[in-house]
Amino acid sequence: MFNLERWQEIFETIAKNKLRTFLTGVSVASGIFILVILLGFGQGMQNGVTKEFEQDATNRIAVWTGVTTVEHKGLNPGRFIELKNEDYDYLIKKYEDDIEFKSSVYRIWSGVATYKNESGSYRVEGVYPDYQFIENASLSHGRFINYPDHDNYEKVITIGHKVYTDLFEEDEDPVGKQVQISGINFKVVGVYTDPGGEREESRIFLPLSTSQRVFNAGNRVRNLGFTLQRQESFAKALQQSIKFSAEIENFLKERHIVAPEDTSAINVFNTLEEAKRYYDLIAMIKLFFWVVGICTIIAGVVGVSNIMLIIVKERTKEIGIRKAIGAQPWSIIGMILHESIFITAFAGFLGLITSMGLLEIIGPNVEIDYIVNPSVNFNVALTTVFVLIAAGTLAGFFPAWRAAKIRPIEALREA
Amino acid sequence: MIEIKDLHKSYHMGNNSLHVLKGINFNVEDGEMVAIMGSSGSGKSTLLNILGMLDEADQGSYVLDNTHIKNLNEKLAARYRNRFLGFVFQSFNLISYKSALDNVAMPLYYQGVKRSKRTERAMSYLDKVGLRDWATHMPNELSGGQKQRVAIARALASDPKVLLADEPTGALDSKTSYEVMEIIQAINDEGKTILIVTHEDDIAHMCKRIVHLRDGVIIDDQRIDQVRVKEMTNV
Secondary structure, three states, X not given: OOOHHHHHHHHHHHHHOHHHHHHHHHHHHHHHHHHHHHHHHHHHXXXXXXXXXXXXXXXXXXXXXXXXXXXXXXXXXXXEOOEEHHHHHHHHHHOOOOEEEEEEEEXXXXXXXXXXXXXXEEEEEEEOOXXXXXXXXXXXXXXXXXXXXXXXXXXEEEEEHHHHHHHOOOOOOOOOOEEEEOOEEEEEEEEEEOOOOHHHHOEEEEEHHHHHHHOOOOOEEOEEEEEEOOOOOHHHHHHHHHHHHHHHHHHHHHHOOOOOOOOOOEEEEEHHHHHHHHHHHHHHHHHHHHHHHHHHHHHHHHHHHHHHHHHHHHOHHHHHHHHHOOOOHHHHHHHHHHHHHHHHHHHHHHXXXXXXXXXXXXXXXXXXXXXXXXXXXXXXXXXXHHHHHHHHHHHHHHHHHHHHHOOHHHHHHOO | OEEEEEEEEEEEEOOEEEEEEEEEEEEEOOOOEEEEEOOOOOOHHHXXXXXXXXXXXXXXXXXXXXXXXXXXXXXXXXXXXXXXXXEEOXXXXXXXXXXXXXXXXXXXXXXXXXXXXXXXXXXXXXXXXXXXXXXXXXXXXXXXXHHHHHHHHHHHHOOOOEEEEEOOOOOOOHXXXXXXXXXXXXHHHOOOEEEEEOOOHHHHOOOOEEXXXXXXXXEEEEEOOOOOHHHOOOO
């Protein structure tokens, strides 16, 4: 490998056939280029989907209601199903051991909030304190609403970051300020941020009990939200969440006299199940990308192998001379292998560097749904390097073997 | 130096078998200069290939410098060739993309000699054949006679026991042929054993002994008075 003589010979032979070597190199380089770009976008898709699910806790289960579409037990379709506090109370008691965070929600789709001269229309949601964790929200000012607020029907709110920037002046401390919602004064106790972005941050949270009282909702709730206790493995967590969602769906349908096959009256959304579906899809896509990339590299490698065979054929006489003056078979094999590995590795690295450079430059600027920052990590780069060297060895081996088998007497006879 | 006993060689082509060497007995002493003559198909090239370990005999024994040459694998054959033999071919067989100096240094490379030493020794052999000033030239910049002289220098570079020349003047005009033969004679004068395959009488008579082959057997083997190229008046 570090034999200077050998390197010189390789450069001499390459210099003799610049165009041929260049074209061979291009096929390998483009193979690696395509592989890396594909893998980069595979990673980008994974990043994108992960981000998409980041806006809520990934093991979240949400329940909401709609209008019945199927006649059941003599009741006509078209009834609007409403959940009650009692549904929630029953469920959290029954599944006390399974549930991690829990909340029911009463929602006003658009409440007008006013502070001084600024006002805006936002979703106003009455929730339990746990809702912070179900939403994956974190606080930038003050605190989230808490259980004492809830027990005492306090008129306090935690506002989203968007609401804060809309209503308040820059650097103004919102905590303790009074904001009017539908003409009622609420005291701001905190500001939250949400990885889901602006849409998720243009909401106002207040205690559920307060919301039911001020908006005359009685004991009605719009949504239920749960997260389940963490499990040791993804598979277990998935199994648990599927079982849990099925059970609560059955329970709620029975209690509200909804047909089991009615899909619109009671909806249970299982984030984990959804996430798994996406992750499975991405795993498949990534595998597919690897296969396509490897096939492209194989095409390149076969090209190198082909060229090396031609080179061996062309140099038959020279190899015969070398053997006649004392070259051992292994030195011939080494010579051909070395050249093949050099061409593959050099061209491959060129492809690797250009593709990684390209990903580095355009990666952060890619703004497509479900694709975020396509990139390859160091391990993948390292793997492709090994793939390259293996490919070069493979490409060179058969031609080298053939070269070593050349009989000097026959080679020299070919004048 | 060379002892050959009852050497046989056949070539098989499909169902036909061609018996080329039919029992050759033949000794060469240290420092001899032997011409092997014969018409084409007489087996002289085959004999030279066997002597050069480029080919193997079917039967018989071959001893070179007290070493039995048999059952060679490629690796061993390569080592023996490198250590014992220097080849000179009719078509020169220089490596086209290497300079004269690099061509001469090649056997030393395969012997594992260090680069600086290799260059030094190669240069001294080039000097010996009168081509010191042509060391950096490529083979295609040299005349036929010069190429053959480079080839001789290369054959000598590994300091072999025996120099094997297969029609060394076959591709050269007579003036250049004589120049080449003069060099070969000078090498022989230094004590190197030399075997030359040729079909030219005048070349054969520049050796010290002529062996005639016909149809795979030796029909004539005699010592002669060597014609010295240097003393020839018409050159």
